[in-house]
Amino acid sequence: MRIGLLGIGHLAGFLVQGAQGAGHEFVLSPRNAERADDLARRFGCQVADSNQAVVDACEMVLVCLPAAQGLEILRGLSFRPGQALCSAMAGVPVNALRAAVAPAEVTVAMMPGHANAYAAGLTLLHPPHPRWAAFFAACGPVHELVTPRDFETAAVFGAMSGASFAFMQRLIDWYQTEGLDPTTARRLVAETLRGNAEVLLLSTDPLETIAAGVATPGGITEQLLTDLAERDALLAWSHAMSRVLRRMAPTRADKNTL
Numbered sequence: 001m002r003i004g005l006l007g008i009g010h011l012a013g014f015l016v017q018g019a020q021g022a023g024h025e026f027v028l029s030p031r032n033a034e035r036a037d038d039l040a041r042r043f044g045c046q047v048a049d050s051n052q053a054v055v056d057a058c059e060m061v062l063v064c065l066p067a068a069q070g071l072e073i074l075r076g077l078s079f080r081p082g083q084a085l086c087s088a089m090a091g092v093p094v095n096a097l098r099a100a101v102a103p104a105e106v107t108v109a110m111m112p113g114h115a116n117a118y119a120a121g122l123t124l125l126h127p128p129h130p131r132w133a134a135f136f137a138a139c140g141p142v143h144e145l146v147t148p149r150d151f152e153t154a155a156v157f158g159a160m161s162g163a164s165f166a167f168m169q170r171l172i173d174w175y176q177t178e179g180l181d182p183t184t185a186r187r188l189v190a191e192t193l194r195g196n197a198e199v200l201l202l203s204t205d206p207l208e209t210i211a212a213g214v215a216t217p218g219g220i221t222e223q224l225l226t227d228l229a230e231r232d233a234l235l236a237w238s239h240a241m242s243r244v245l246r247r248m249a250p251t252r253a254d255k256n257t258l
């Protein structure tokens with residue numbers, strides 16, 4: 001597939017890297033010449049003369065523009081029937097995109113970004129789109145969501161994913177403050193979370209059963225959870241994620257009020 005990229009910043013770089021070896025060609029928007037040259041050199045991408053030249057050269061156009069300006073930039077371009085546009089811009093609704101790029105088809109996506117560069121980042125798509133699903137499959141698992149409501153809800157994971165780095169940093173900092181070397185601290189946190197994520201993916205037991213199996217009554221896990229609960233540390237995630245959902249879907253009622 002030949003994929004046109006509008007916006008060639010962080011996310012575009014991650015996706016181009018993750019898709020290496022899958023047989024795709026990339027045509028890049030030229031705005032930042034240094035960045036375009038770097039991606040072209042490292043990954044064999046072509047660089048177009050303008051955003052419109054990207055659109056003219058490609059049936060499939062991936063939009064990685066800043067969310068605040070993206071719609072305006074797209075309104076200034078001409079699309080043709082049969083083109084398939086996929087927007088990764090957080091919080092830009094599918095209907096607004098359809099109006100901006102008609103008669104092109106529109107799919108919206110959310111992904112973690114950096115994990116996609118290592119083919120380990122999931123991608124959410126709405127509505128389902130077999131060609132975009134085939135493209136993103138090179139960058140990690142793909143979940144196609146049928147309803148806009150499910151996509152809005154699931155897409156909060158973009159923020160959850162980014163925030164998980166701050167969570168990991170907090171844990172790593174604690175170990176380092178107590179004297180562990182940075183490499184051991186980083187590996188300890190990453191390998192713990194990766195191992196437990198594998199449990200969630202591989203075990204069919206309910207999570208309560210899994211959690212009970214690793215927490216001895218009166219033991220250290222129970223103590224840690226009790227201390228976290230006293231500070232509402234876990235419930236605070238629900239509250240913060242609801243605020244992200246309200247930002248991306250202002251009309252949605254909040255079911256997770258504290």
Ligand SMILES: NC(=O)c1ccc[n+]([C@@H]2O[C@H](COP(=O)([O-])OP(=O)(O)OC[C@H]3O[C@@H](n4cnc5c(N)ncnc54)[C@H](OP(=O)(O)O)[C@@H]3O)[C@@H](O)[C@H]2O)c1
Binds near residue numbers: 008011031051063111
């Ligand atoms: N980063 C992630 O991991 C991630 C994950 C999921 C979704 N997203 C979404 O992806 C989008 C891009 O995020 P990002 O982190 O990649 O941002 P970024 O690094 O700032 O990249 C945005 C790119 O768009 C370019 N741009 C701005 N105006 C343009 C125009 N008129 N024509 C062509 N290019 C233009 C910028 O060029 P200049 O640098 O020259 O301004 C920059 O290269 C955002 O909407 C975000 O919500 C990002």
